[in-house]
Amino acid sequence: MTDKRSPYHACAPALALLPTCAVTVFVLWPLVNIFSRALSWDVISRMATNVVIRQVLWFSTWQAIASTAITLLVAFPATYVLARFQFIGKRMLLALVTIPFVLPTVVVGAAFLALLPDSLHRSVVAILLAHTYFNIAVVVRMVGRRWEQISPLINDAAGTLGASPFTIFRTITVPTLATSIRSAAAVIFLLCFTSYGIIRILGGPARATLEVEIYTRAIQLGDLSGAAVLSLFQLLVLGSAMWWWIHTSHRSVPLARIQTYSAVPHNFRQRLIVYGISTTTACIIVIPLITVFVRSVSTGAGLSLDAWRLILGNHATGLGTRPPLGAFWISLQYAIATAILAGVVGLAASGAIAYGGRRIGQLEILVMLPLATSAVTLGLGLLITFDSGIIDLRSRWIMIPIAHSLVALPVVVRTMLPVIRSVPHGIRDASATLGATPWQMWMTVDRSLISRAWVTSLAFAGAISLGEFGASSFLTRRTSATLPTEIARLLARPGNLVQAQAYVLASLLIAFIAAFLVAVDGLRPDRVAV
Amino acid sequence: MLHVADISVSLDTIEIFHDLSLELATGEIVSLVGPSGSGKTTLLRAIAGLQPLNAGKIFVGSRDVTEVPTYRRGIGMVFQDNQLFSHMSVFDNIEYSLRISGVNKISRRQRVAEMLRLVGLDDLGQRTTMQLSGGEAKRVAVARSLVAEPSVLLLDEPLTGLDGELHQRLLNDLSVLIRSRGITIVHVTHDHNEARQLSDRIVDIRSLSR
Numbered sequence: 001m002t003d004k005r006s007p008y009h010a011c012a013p014a015l016a017l018l019p020t021c022a023v024t025v026f027v028l029w030p031l032v033n034i035f036s037r038a039l040s041w042d043v044i045s046r047m048a049t050n051v052v053i054r055q056v057l058w059f060s061t062w063q064a065i066a067s068t069a070i071t072l073l074v075a076f077p078a079t080y081v082l083a084r085f086q087f088i089g090k091r092m093l094l095a096l097v098t099i100p101f102v103l104p105t106v107v108v109g110a111a112f113l114a115l116l117p118d119s120l121h122r123s124v125v126a127i128l129l130a131h132t133y134f135n136i137a138v139v140v141r142m143v144g145r146r147w148e149q150i151s152p153l154i155n156d157a158a159g160t161l162g163a164s165p166f167t168i169f170r171t172i173t174v175p176t177l178a179t180s181i182r183s184a185a186a187v188i189f190l191l192c193f194t195s196y197g198i199i200r201i202l203g204g205p206a207r208a209t210l211e212v213e214i215y216t217r218a219i220q221l222g223d224l225s226g227a228a229v230l231s232l233f234q235l236l237v238l239g240s241a242m243w244w245w246i247h248t249s250h251r252s253v254p255l256a257r258i259q260t261y262s263a264v265p266h267n268f269r270q271r272l273i274v275y276g277i278s279t280t281t282a283c284i285i286v287i288p289l290i291t292v293f294v295r296s297v298s299t300g301a302g303l304s305l306d307a308w309r310l311i312l313g314n315h316a317t318g319l320g321t322r323p324p325l326g327a328f329w330i331s332l333q334y335a336i337a338t339a340i341l342a343g344v345v346g347l348a349a350s351g352a353i354a355y356g357g358r359r360i361g362q363l364e365i366l367v368m369l370p371l372a373t374s375a376v377t378l379g380l381g382l383l384i385t386f387d388s389g390i391i392d393l394r395s396r397w398i399m400i401p402i403a404h405s406l407v408a409l410p411v412v413v414r415t416m417l418p419v420i421r422s423v424p425h426g427i428r429d430a431s432a433t434l435g436a437t438p439w440q441m442w443m444t445v446d447r448s449l450i451s452r453a454w455v456t457s458l459a460f461a462g463a464i465s466l467g468e469f470g471a472s473s474f475l476t477r478r479t480s481a482t483l484p485t486e487i488a489r490l491l492a493r494p495g496n497l498v499q500a501q502a503y504v505l506a507s508l509l510i511a512f513i514a515a516f517l518v519a520v521d522g523l524r525p526d527r528v529a530v
Numbered sequence: 531m532l533h534v535a536d537i538s539v540s541l542d543t544i545e546i547f548h549d550l551s552l553e554l555a556t557g558e559i560v561s562l563v564g565p566s567g568s569g570k571t572t573l574l575r576a577i578a579g580l581q582p583l584n585a586g587k588i589f590v591g592s593r594d595v596t597e598v599p600t601y602r603r604g605i606g607m608v609f610q611d612n613q614l615f616s617h618m619s620v621f622d623n624i625e626y627s628l629r630i631s632g633v634n635k636i637s638r639r640q641r642v643a644e645m646l647r648l649v650g651l652d653d654l655g656q657r658t659t660m661q662l663s664g665g666e667a668k669r670v671a672v673a674r675s676l677v678a679e680p681s682v683l684l685l686d687e688p689l690t691g692l693d694g695e696l697h698q699r700l701l702n703d704l705s706v707l708i709r710s711r712g713i714t715i716v717h718v719t720h721d722h723n724e725a726r727q728l729s730d731r732i733v734d735i736r737s738l739s740r
Contacts, residue, residue, distance in 0.1 A: 160601075163630050164601050167630050
């Protein structure tokens with residue numbers, strides 16, 4: 001849906017230029033490069049008849065379906081409580097359930113490695129649990145946002161027509177939520193199908209998703225053509241899913257008015273439900289995080305702060321590498337650069353899509369491409385394309401923020417676009433009748449209404465950069481390692497003290513991202529309590 | 531038919547009314563008037579079972595419905611802002627109560643078609659609720675409540691927000707429609723003209739509390 005009445009219509013082509021160039025140069029070109037260099041029918045038939053590849057495909061698919069179903073079930077009670085009630089600690093709980101989603105997948109994998117008994121390490125159960133933990137926020141945010149907009153008066157109206165609470169849930173609540181449930185399921189499926197960090201840590205050699213197989217073939221086996229075939233196949237699957245997601249998310253049931261409703265639990269039964277579910281959810285979220293910290297002070301000979309001293313003292317790990325704390329500062333610089341790059345490109349893209357006509361609106365599909373491409377394919381493409389010749393960007397510091405910005409771009413656009421579209425025409429018209437030029441109108445009306453969403457999207461882009469692992473595992477070098485790549489490297493080494501150092505870095509990352517989220521949540525507009 | 535006996539209601543810690551009583555005969559239409567904040571809507575919600583009572587009883591006929599949940603009271607309500615189900619068509623909205631109470635499909639279709647004809651929306655059954663004008667949405671809300679054949683119908687400012695001519699036309703239609711059905715009705719309004727035209731009796735809510 002595009003904004004034909006927008007007074008900024010004429011600016012849309014200029015706004016579209018920057019994101020179009022960015023995605024063309026840093027996504028489309030690398031993709032074309034991968035496929036044109038390595039693709040041939042011989043390779044395709046070799047991969048199609050390969051038993052291992054079939055096993056990888058089957059595992060990628062079924063674990064993604066199972067993870068999606070389990071996540072929807074586990075997250076539903078928390079979603080209900082957070083959407084329908086006002087209670088002490090609600091904002092804290094909302095921030096808490098969001099933490100796993102923005103944690104690096106490597107940290108989530110490490111947390112479950114620390115939490116689960118040895119018998120469940122490198123098991124399907126561990127993978128499903130970690131995927132569920134990681135994706136709870138998707139259900140809470142996507143379904144919850146819709147749920148909190150359902151007026152309680154609609155339920156009252158159904159009640160006066162003879163509908164019992166269960167009938168109301170079945171005939172009013174579920175159909176109204178159906179689109180957001182489908183969207184959340186599609187997002188979770190995509191994330192689990194392309195799972196990389198969690199599988200690298202918890203899957204072991206016997207279990208690989210397509211994403212892990214692409215990495216293994218490209219980096220460990222040097223089978224670039226095989227990796228390219230898998231990337232192409234994954235691109236087709238994810239592209240189809242993305243297309244379906246974008247189209248179904250436009251078809252949501254319109255609500256009479258966009259307002260949020262939540263009530264204070266008013267009797268003992270409601271208080272029991274609200275605080276029981278909240279406490280259980282908080283425990284589910286917090287326990288793996290605490291376990292990471294506990295492991296950071298466990299070095300085999302009981303509790304010890306040796307790992308913290310080594311990291312905070314910025315000593316080398318004794319493995320011939322630079323001090324791990326350096327990765328923390330490098331990650332922070334990348335995060336700031338990513339926030340700026342993704343913020344600027346994302347704002348331009350969102351503006352072009354919202355203000356332009358149907359044709360420029362197609363840019364939405366283009367900027368969603370990095371999501372469908374997957375971070376690993378993106379990293380592989382950038383590595384091949386910018387590693388040599390006249391454009392040797394790989395050795396440049398900016399390469400990683402560029403890759404992270406591309407990963408963050410769909411999130412920035414998805415955060416900004418609904419807000420830009422929701423600016424009422426009426427106040428723009430009023431501004432115009434008072435003599436404001438389109439530029440003055442944008443600066444005085446639109447800018448103030450979208451600035452919170454923009455700052456939120458910058459924070460999300462920064463958090464994504466901090467946790468990004470897929471593209472980074474292709475592009476970082478020893479001297480430019482990020483926190484997640486450093487954590488994965490340390491976890492792969494033997495020795496309690498080295499592993500404890502991985503958990504120290506993970507603890508720092510958790511604390512940093514938690515602070516990020518609390519700040520972002522503070523930017524959300526207040527709800528209407530009834 | 532409807533007997534509200536000495537009820538008291540609080541919202542949060544504020545008592546909205548105390549020991550309020552009201553009695554309506556079968557088929558009687560009573561308009562409740564009073565200033566904003568005097569508890570007119572709260573009284574309707576209490577009668578419908580949507581608002582807990584601090585004290586008192588509510589009877590429909592000889593049946594004490596005080597502890598009966600809303601969906602079993604047989605009391606219909608037209609809300610001030612309609613509260614149509616936006617994920618359903620006009621037809622599905624009106625059909626809703628018949629469907630959930632297990633009325634067979636043929637009978638449902640007949641009754642909904644009849645109701646659409648009565649409210650003058652014969653051709654709009656397949657429209658979404660978002661495609662309706664203010665007046666059409668009001669008609670759908672009334673039709674949806676009437677098709678359930680409630681023994682008592684509560685009208686919460688059903689014509690608020692409609693302009694002069696449309697307001698008058700809908701008021702005439704509503705008056706004919708509800709009188710032909712002989713339903714007991716409590717009608718809340720700010721508009722004394724509307725109250726005079728629609729009801730048998732006008733009551734100031736402030737006069738109902740002891």
